[in-house]
Amino acid sequence: MAVDEHGGRPPAASTPLARDFFDRPAHEVAPDLLGRVLVHGPVAVRLTEVEAYGVPGEDPASHTYRGRTPRNAVMFGPPGHLYVYFTYGMHFCANLTCLPEGIGSGVLLRAGEVISGVETALARRSAGSARPVREVDLARGPARLAVALGLTREHNGLDACAPGSLSSLSVTEGEPAKPSSILSGPRTGVSSGRETPWRFWTDGEPTVSPYRPHVPRRR
Incomplete structure (x- = not known):
């Protein structure tokens, strides 16, 4: 397969997913996102x-559990938009909103394989790091994925169903993971609702992040 000018294989497809793809419960959208290509x-x-x-009042691990706030307002907007939040005072993480406007639900993008723009992603991930970054680790984990894609707070609210460009974001059709290859289990690092098996990953993928149960932070 050809390598693009930015140091990686080109995306498998360029057609953004339709809005109604995201207009479903998050636990249905999540496994269908595996194999899709996020372009920024x-x-x-x-x-x-x-x-x-999940939705407010039902999923204690969700940012929307206690209702709408200035921080999570994007999650209550239309489906198919990017919700970016800052965590632990150092990392950005990216989500895609689900369900109709006003409900508040989404899917956290935990890990992936950089298939285009490898050199750009490597430069972003290597900045300020004394250790060499392996290609398999470029987007292995939600914070790393956000860095590799160059996503920060200013990208909160971007429409992921719009055609991709240098200033926008899109989720393209790609090649969906085969249902037989999709595994599920408890969510990583959450203190509430941690047994809910809503973490989904593609079996055998080296870019999948390791599972880590929640550990209370010491004061």
């Missing part, structure tokens, strides 16, 4: 691991 500027990531979060 020159970097494209094939998703290999995602995590679903």
Whole structure:
């Protein structure tokens, strides 16, 4: 397969997913996202691991559990938009919103394989790091994925169903993972609702992040 000018294989497809793809419960959207390609500027990531979060009042692990706030307002908007949040005072994580406007649900993008723009992703991930970054680790974990794609707070609210360009974001059709290859289990690092098996990943993918149960932070 040809290598693109940014140091990686080109995306498998360029057609953005339709809005109604995301207009479903997050735990149905999540496994269907595996194998799809997230494109932001020159970097494209094939998703290999995602995590679903439910609606207000029902899923205590969701940012929307207690209702709408200025921080999570995008999750209550139309489906198919990017919700970016800052965590632990150092990392950005990216989600895609689900269900109709006003409900509040989404899918955390946990890991993937950089298939285009490898050199750009590597430069972003290597900045400020004394350790060399392996290609398999470029987007292995939600914070790393956000860095590789160049996603920060300013991208909160981007429409992922719009055609991709250097200033926009899109989720393309790609090649969906085969149902027989999709595994599920408890969500990673959450203190509430941690037994809900809404983390989905593609079996055998080296870019899937390791499972880590929640450990209370010491004061």
